[in-house]
Amino acid sequence: MVVEEKSRVEAMEGNQQRMEVNILLMGAHNVGKTALTVRFLTRRFIGEYGDMESVYSRMERIHGQEICINIWDSQVGEKSCWVSEKQLQWADGMILVYDICDRGSFDAVRQQLQLVRRSRKPASCPVVIVANKRDLQHHRRVSGEEGRLLALTQGCCFFEVSAAETYHSVLLVFHRLVDLVRETRALRKSSAGVRGIVRSMSAVFGKKRAE
Numbered sequence: 001m002v003v004e005e006k007s008r009v010e011a012m013e014g015n016q017q018r019m020e021v022n023i024l025l026m027g028a029h030n031v032g033k034t035a036l037t038v039r040f041l042t043r044r045f046i047g048e049y050g051d052m053e054s055v056y057s058r059m060e061r062i063h064g065q066e067i068c069i070n071i072w073d074s075q076v077g078e079k080s081c082w083v084s085e086k087q088l089q090w091a092d093g094m095i096l097v098y099d100i101c102d103r104g105s106f107d108a109v110r111q112q113l114q115l116v117r118r119s120r121k122p123a124s125c126p127v128v129i130v131a132n133k134r135d136l137q138h139h140r141r142v143s144g145e146e147g148r149l150l151a152l153t154q155g156c157c158f159f160e161v162s163a164a165e166t167y168h169s170v171l172l173v174f175h176r177l178v179d180l181v182r183e184t185r186a187l188r189k190s191s192a193g194v195r196g197i198v199r200s201m202s203a204v205f206g207k208k209r210a211e
Contacts, residue, residue, distance in 0.1 A: 018066040021181050023174070024087055025073050026116075027097035028108035032132040035163040036097060037073050039170045045163060062178055069178065083112070088119040092184075093177045097130045098147075100160070101139040106146070113154055123187070126180035127156040130173055135162040 025033045039045055041058050056071045072090065074083050096112055098105040109129060116127060131147045144160055151158035157176055161169040 018068060019182070020068045020070065021178050022070045022072070022090055022092045023177060024083070024091035024094045025071060025097060026083055026094060026109075026112050028099075028102070028105040031097045031099040031102070031105045032163050033075075033097050034073050036095070036130065036132065036161075036170055036173070037071050039163045039167055040071075040174050043167045045165075060175075060178070062175055067178055069174065083115070085119065088116065091120075091125060093126045093128070093181045095128050095130055095173065095177060096156075097132055098142065099133050100131050100142050100144075100147075101133055101136050103141045106142045106150075110150065113150075113156075117154075122155050123184065126177060126184055127154070128173060128177045128180070129154075129156050129158050131158070131160040132163055134160050135165045 025037060027033050035045060037056060041056055054073050056073065058069050058071075060067045060069055072087060074087060094116060096109045096116075098109045113127070116125070129147060129151045131142065131144065147160065148158050150156075157180065159169065159173050159176075161173065163170055
């Protein structure tokens with residue numbers, strides 16, 4: 001009984017260990033990346049921001065675990081989709097944002113997905129595509145079906161939200177990406193363990209054959 005209780009306590013303590021997740025926000029100019037970030041961080045919506053690039057941090061408790069979420073809000077010029085290799089390698093997960101009222105911003109997400117896939121393997125860095133400004137339906141230029149199809153073909157999650165109207169949907173975006181990062185790390189750890197076992201068995205059997 002004492003051993004079982006100790007194991008249970010150790011498991012609970014392990015679940016409480018803090019985890020750090022780096023999230024990179026990408027998207028064309030004026031799609032609402034900073035609005036999404038600030039909505040998540042403060043629950044508030046602010047309509048206008050400067051063009052200062054920043055990294056924000058927030059502690060969140062998700063599924064009983066303390067998570068330090070670092071968000072790199074990348075800023076690009078009006079005609080640019082460029083982000084640096086440093087940013088791409090820094091990220092554990094990425095959020096690609098477009099404006100449903102701006103087809104050019106949707107095309108920019110396509111280009112940025114190609115950039116991400118050239119730099120990072122899909123299994124190493126989960127991506128969430130976010131269609132923002134759902135409250136502006138009367139100005140819509142990109143259908144929800146197009147966004148979902150792009151996400152499906154690229155192996156990404158998809159959300160359509162309004163940073164201006166709701167906090168909860170924005171919260172779901174970040175929490176879902178954190179969950180995907182955790183799953184990715186668990187799979188990587190499991191795969192590394194299997195490879196280690198295979199190497200050990202190969203070494204043992206190779207030694208026996210040599211004998």
